Amino acid sequence: MWVGLACHFIGFDTLFMQSWRIREPVMWLTEYLTGNRKTYGMNKVGGVARDLPSDYEERILPVIGTIETETLGVVDAILGDSSLQARLAGTGIITPEDARAFCVLGPTARGSGVDIDARRDHPFAAYDEVEFEVCVEQGCDIWARTLVRIRETIESIKILRQLLDKMPDGPVMAEFDEIPPYRVGISSVEAPRGEVHHYAMTGPDNRPYRWRVRAPSYNNLQVIPSMLRGQRIADAPISVGSLDPCFSCTERMAVIDQDSGAVKVYKQEELLEMFNRDVIARERSDRSNLLDQGDCFVGLRPPRNDSRRGGDDV
Amino acid sequence: MFKHTISELKEALVCLKAGQVTLPYPFEPSIVEDTFRGRPVLNTRKCMCCGACANACPARLITLTDSDGIRALHFELGRCTYCGNCRDACPQEAIEMSTQFETATANPDDIVIHAEFYLQTCRECGAVVGTQREVDVVREKLSNSPVRTNYADYFDLCITCRRKQAIHTPSLTLEVVP
Numbered sequence: 001m002w003v004g005l006a007c008h009f010i011g012f013d014t015l016f017m018q019s020w021r022i023r024e025p026v027m028w029l030t031e032y033l034t035g036n037r038k039t040y041g042m043n044k045v046g047g048v049a050r051d052l053p054s055d056y057e058e059r060i061l062p063v064i065g066t067i068e069t070e071t072l073g074v075v076d077a078i079l080g081d082s083s084l085q086a087r088l089a090g091t092g093i094i095t096p097e098d099a100r101a102f103c104v105l106g107p108t109a110r111g112s113g114v115d116i117d118a119r120r121d122h123p124f125a126a127y128d129e130v131e132f133e134v135c136v137e138q139g140c141d142i143w144a145r146t147l148v149r150i151r152e153t154i155e156s157i158k159i160l161r162q163l164l165d166k167m168p169d170g171p172v173m174a175e176f177d178e179i180p181p182y183r184v185g186i187s188s189v190e191a192p193r194g195e196v197h198h199y200a201m202t203g204p205d206n207r208p209y210r211w212r213v214r215a216p217s218y219n220n221l222q223v224i225p226s227m228l229r230g231q232r233i234a235d236a237p238i239s240v241g242s243l244d245p246c247f248s249c250t251e252r253m254a255v256i257d258q259d260s261g262a263v264k265v266y267k268q269e270e271l272l273e274m275f276n277r278d279v280i281a282r283e284r285s286d287r288s289n290l291l292d293q294g295d296c297f298v299g300l301r302p303p304r305n306d307s308r309r310g311g312d313d314v
Numbered sequence: 315m316f317k318h319t320i321s322e323l324k325e326a327l328v329c330l331k332a333g334q335v336t337l338p339y340p341f342e343p344s345i346v347e348d349t350f351r352g353r354p355v356l357n358t359r360k361c362m363c364c365g366a367c368a369n370a371c372p373a374r375l376i377t378l379t380d381s382d383g384i385r386a387l388h389f390e391l392g393r394c395t396y397c398g399n400c401r402d403a404c405p406q407e408a409i410e411m412s413t414q415f416e417t418a419t420a421n422p423d424d425i426v427i428h429a430e431f432y433l434q435t436c437r438e439c440g441a442v443v444g445t446q447r448e449v450d451v452v453r454e455k456l457s458n459s460p461v462r463t464n465y466a467d468y469f470d471l472c473i474t475c476r477r478k479q480a481i482h483t484p485s486l487t488l489e490v491v492p
Binding site for chain 1: 321322329
C-alpha cells in the first residue's frame with residue numbers, strides 16, 4: 001500500500017495504480033477470511049472471535065503466490081528506474097543518530113540502519129517459531145525506506161507460508177474465568193509502521209478499566225522537522241509520506257470528566273490557546289524569578305523542576 | 315540511459331499484462347463474500363430485550379433505558395465496526411449481520427436501531443421484573459419442559475416478592491438489593 005501512496009506523492013500514478021491493483025486480492029481474501037476488508041473484529045481477550053473457514057489454505061496460497069510474482073515484477077521494473085531513484089535517493093535524510101534520538105520505529109528506523117524489530121527483539125504470538133530476516137538498509141534516505149518496505153513484503157509472504165505449514169489445531173479461545181481487577185499489562189507488537197504499544201488495566205466484571213495505545217506514527221512524526229531542514233519544498237510531501245504517517249492512529253486523545261462521564265475533544269484553536277497561555281505564563285514566571293534573584297542574565301533561565309515533563313523524556 | 319529505458323519498458327509490460335481491472339461498481343452491485351459482516355439488523359419479533367448484546371458490544375453502542383413502563387433498546391451504529399459480538403451473544407438469534415455496506419448517510423438517524431418493549435411490573439410491589447417479552451419466553455420454555463411446577467404464580471412477581479412467597483420461614487426472607 002505504501003509503495004503506491006509514495007508513488008502518488010511524487011506523481012508516478014502508474015505505479016500507484018499497479019501496486020494497489022496487486023493489493024486488492026488481499027482485501028478480498030481478508031473479507032472472505034474474517035468478514036470485513038479492514039475492521040476484522042477478530043482479536044479478543046484470550047484468543048480470536050472465530051475460526052478460519054475450512055478451505056482457508058486453498059484460498060490463501062494462490063493469492064500470496066500471485067502477490068509474490070507480481071511484486072517481484074514491479075520491483076524488478078522500478079529498481080532500474082533512474083528518475084524514481086533520482087527523486088528518492090538523497091532526499092528525506094534521517095541520520096542514524098537522529099533516528100535514535102527521536103526514537104523512530106519500524107521501517108523508518110530500519111531504513112536508517114537501526115536494527116530493531118519487536119518480532120525478533122520481544123517475540124510475541126508465534127514469531128519465535130518462524131524464521132525471518134529483519135530488513136535493514138544503511139541509506140538513511142527515502143530510497144532506503146522504500147527498499148526496506150519492499151523486502152519486508154517479500155519476507156511477510158515467507159512468514160505466511162511457514163505459518164500455514166505449522167498452524168496447529170485446537171480451540172480459538174483460551175479458557176479463563178475471573179480476571180483479577182486493577183492489574184496492568186503492557187505489550188508491544190510490530191505493526192507495518194513500527195512498534196505499537198498497548199497498555200491495559202483490568203477492571204471489575206472481567207472488563208478493561210483503562211486502555212491506552214501508542215501508535216508508531218507518534219514517534220515517527222517527531223523526526224519531520226530535522227528531516228525537512230535544508231530540503232526543497234517540493235520534497236516535503238514525499239518526505240513526510242515516507243514515514244507512512246497515520247494521523248488518525250495518532251490523534252486519539254479525548255478528555256473524560258470522571259464524575260459526569262462527559263467526553264470533550266479539544267479543537268486546534270483551543271489547544272493553541274492553551275499552549276500559548278502556558279508558555280507565556282511560564283516565561284513570565286521565569287522572568288519574575290530572575291528579577292527577584294537580582295540576576296541580570298535574562299537569557300539564562302534557571303533549571304526548571306517541572307514534574308509534567310518528567311515522564312515524556314525518553 | 316539504456317537501463318532506464320529497459321525499466322520503463324518493464325513498467326509498461328506490468329500495466330499491459332494487468333489489462334483493465336476496474337469493476338463497474340456503482341453501476342452494478344458489488345457481490346460480497348458469504349462470510350461478509352455488514353450492518354446488523356434486529357429481528358424485533360424474536361428479540362426479548364434481555365440486554366446480552368449491550369453487554370457484549372465492545373464499543374458500548376447498545377443501550378437499554380427504562381421509562382414509563384417501556385424499555386427501549388437502542389443501537390447507535392455510527393461507530394459500529396460490524397464485529398458481530400452482539401450477534402454471537404444473542405440467545406434468541408434475533409440479530410443478523412446483513413450484507414449491507416453502503417451505509418453512508420447525511421442523516422444520523424438512518425443508522426440507528428430503536429426498539430421499545432413493554433415492561434412487566436411486580437403485582438405486589440411494582441418493581442420491574444423484566445420485559446413482557448422476556449416473561450413470555452420463560453413461560454413458553456417452561457410450558458414445553460417436562461418439569462411441571464407451580465411457577466405460573468411467580469411470573470409477575472419480582473425476585474424479592476417471589477422469595478417472600480416461596481420461603482415461609484420469616485428469618486430467611488431476605489431483602490434482595492438489585
